Amino acid sequence: MTSDQDFDVLIVGGGPVGMLLAAELRLAGVRPVVLERLPERSPHSKAFGLHARSLESLDRRGLLARFRDGARSWNNGHFAGLDEWVDFSLLDSRHGYALLSEQTRTERLLEEHARGRGAEIRRGHEVTAVRQDADGVVADIVAPGGAYTLRAAYAVGCDGGRSLVRRAAGIGFPGTGGRVTARLGDVVLADPEHAPMGMERTGRGLLFCVRLDDTYHRVATFDFERGKNPDDDLDLEELSASLREIWGDDLGAHSPRWLSWFTDSACQAERYREGRILLAGDAAHTHFPVGGQGVNLGLQDAFNLGWKLAAEIHGWAPEGLLDSYDRERQVPARKVLENTRAQIALMNPDPYVTDLRLLFTDLMRREQVNRHLAEMLSGVTVRYPVEGPGHRLLGDFARDLDLRTGDGKCTLPELLHEGAGVLLDLDGTGRIGEAFEEWGGSVSAPARVRHVRAECDEEPDLAGLLVRPDGYVAWAADRAASDGEVGDGLRAALRAWFGTV
Ligand SMILES: Cc1cc2nc3c(=O)[nH]c(=O)nc-3n(C[C@H](O)[C@H](O)[C@H](O)COP(=O)(O)OP(=O)(O)OC[C@H]3O[C@@H](n4cnc5c(N)ncnc54)[C@H](O)[C@@H]3O)c2cc1C
Incomplete structure (x- = not known):
């Protein structure tokens, strides 16, 4: 184990974003430690897939083959659950598809990558406080071996939507509150052969159902009327009642291995940096998971931040380089929040929205519109504008030449x-x-x-x-x-x- 004096960066949270950031920092020659409160990786996957820009970026680290190995890919995705699909093969990318990589798998591969690069990862270590002074940051940590403090030059909050680090840094998290309540279960269905697959809109909300493996299906209801007390957990009874209410039938769901609920609240950190504390991933932005964009957005944060923070620590960062992280990454997150809100609006069960959906479906049959949506969801048109006149390629992602x-x-x-x-x-x-x-x-x-x-x-x-x-x-x-x-x-x-x- 590295001496506790030796760390340059404390990464709070070992989800996909924290693990990738640790690997990026190691690659750039600095010493991070990941502090993750869970003793084991969660066996439950929130996300299912990776989009084209993530795949292109993983390719730039030699990781793509590992991610593709044994994983299925698909060319289509949904937008607001409309009947017409988004066609990722229209993308101007060598990776015009989405890769099926459940979040547990993505996290495992990124953790292996970070460890392989020499990052120290401490599981079962919960950060209970973070503070900073002119020279560095200090974290209080509770771990199985006892409480301790750790000092480093910088801390990065990769600790998810309820980020303690964000609150400790005094960074506001404004946004829109939750109006839609999603109730989700990985369950066994009584008659999977006849279960509705994909996304179905009814007069009461939406039903989402996909097969996970030979035994389990993921079902979720999106309820536009009935909210939930934030302190209450979801149980099978409530999920079944919601299925009956929205779909008219509880699909005989039983034996849940995971139940969870969330809302469509969409928030973004006012700034991604406060002195020596930075934010990345869900700690910096949260939104409803339509379009499967959250992990992808967070991984791009890590790719953007890693080398800049390393440059700052090595002492050669030009003025403003680290601050460019906030400037460059705010806009893509804001756009994802916007498109998820737009999708929610289109999903509204109000009959007035039905004609709007028909119009949108029609528009999506036009290649230009469909490509626009594919680019938006997959993040491939993200560019970082550089001021002043310049070359046509300036600020773009360099192509696979x-x-x-x-x-x-x-x-x-x-x-x-x-x-x-x-x-x-x-x-x-x-x-x-x-x-x-x-x-x-x-x-x-x-x-x-x-x-x-x-x-x-x-x-x-x-x-x-x-x-x-x-x-x-x-x-x-x-x-x-x-x-x-x-x-x-x-x-x-x-x-x-x-x-x-
Ligand atoms: C149902 C659902 C489906 C989704 N589907 C998709 C999808 O298909 N595609 C997609 O791209 N995104 C999807 N998302 C979003 C995606 O899951 C998140 O964007 C992603 O998990 C964010 O990664 P992260 O590393 O920033 O944060 P997290 O995954 O939340 O990880 C944060 C980590 O920090 C740890 N932590 C928190 N506080 C502390 C502390 N004080 N001390 C130490 N450790 C701490 C936590 O234990 C956790 O491991 C989905 C989300 C949900 C809810």
Whole structure:
């Protein structure tokens, strides 16, 4: 076990987001510890799947094969339970599908990845308080071996929607309150052959039913009228009553292995950073799980934050780099909150909404509309705007380019596996390498940015691309650009994103 003095970052919460963040920080050479109150991983999966942007990002860490191994994928998803499906194969991505990876599996794979990278994970350790001063953060922890405190330079709250860390940092969590109550059970059905599958809207709400395995089905009711006392648990009797009320039949549900309930409250942290305390995942944003976007959104937080926080700890972060985490990640979360609220509005059992649903269903038959929704749910159009005039690719997620380098064939995702930035030099004139040397690139150790000379048939006009560790484009120039534009622009971008060497 690492000495308690040695940690740079306390990660509170070992869900999918905390585990990925731990791995990202290790990759960048800092020392995180994950403090997770559950002694074991939960056997119950909230989420079922991963969308295209998550898959693209996992590919940039060499993890995609592990996630795809033995997992089914599907091309369609629902939007508000409408009759027409969203078609993910329309996406401009090599991963135009959703991967079936239950949350327990996703968490296991990410935990293995974090441990494999050397992250320390302490299960059964509950954080009861977090405070900060000018030099660092301190957490009070209750663990089986007794209570203790831990100090580090930073703390990140990955501790879910009811985040203690968020409250300790005094960060507000405004949003819309819950009006819809979802009652969910993983249950055995009396007659699964004749159970309604998918999403069914009735005059009282919605029924959701999917097969989990040979024995269990997940059923859920979305009730627009009957709420719940926040302090009460859900039992089978209440779930069955809700099924009868909304569907007219309780499907003979019995032997629940998991019962849970939640509302459509949608909230977002006012800011993702307060001094040395940051938030990621559900601690920063919660919403109704329509469209299966929550894990995906949180994983993108972790990819965005990891390298920036590591840069700050290593002391080379340029001014404003860590704050760019809040700026860049607020917008995608706000958009997810908006689209989940829109879906809830379309699900409303009010007969007035029925015609709206018909209209939307009709619109979804148009490829452009369907693609728009697929892009929205899968997160593939997320970009991080860079101020001022710039190249068309600036701020976009760098594409899966096929490359030829001196070492043979490779892809751009493969160059990002070790978590350093990549300066892709397609120019062949030497001016990009020169600017990189002037910045001091080859003397930085460990490498913040790898300079890779390559050829690429897909981008014949492109001279070079500077890709951040999370896969987004920080600088790009075409061959037609003058030497001055290329040199000055590249050095400025290197300084802005990777500091001075
Ligand atoms: C029914 C349902 C279905 C869903 N389906 C999908 C889906 O298909 N796709 C999708 O992308 N998302 C889905 N979501 C959302 C998804 O489950 C969440 O967005 C995701 O779990 C967030 O991950 P996280 O790591 O941020 O937080 P969590 O998974 O909530 O993890 C937080 C962790 O912190 C720990 N913790 C909390 N407080 C402390 C403390 N004080 N000390 C130590 N540890 C602490 C908790 O034990 C927990 O392990 C669904 C959600 C629900 C409820």
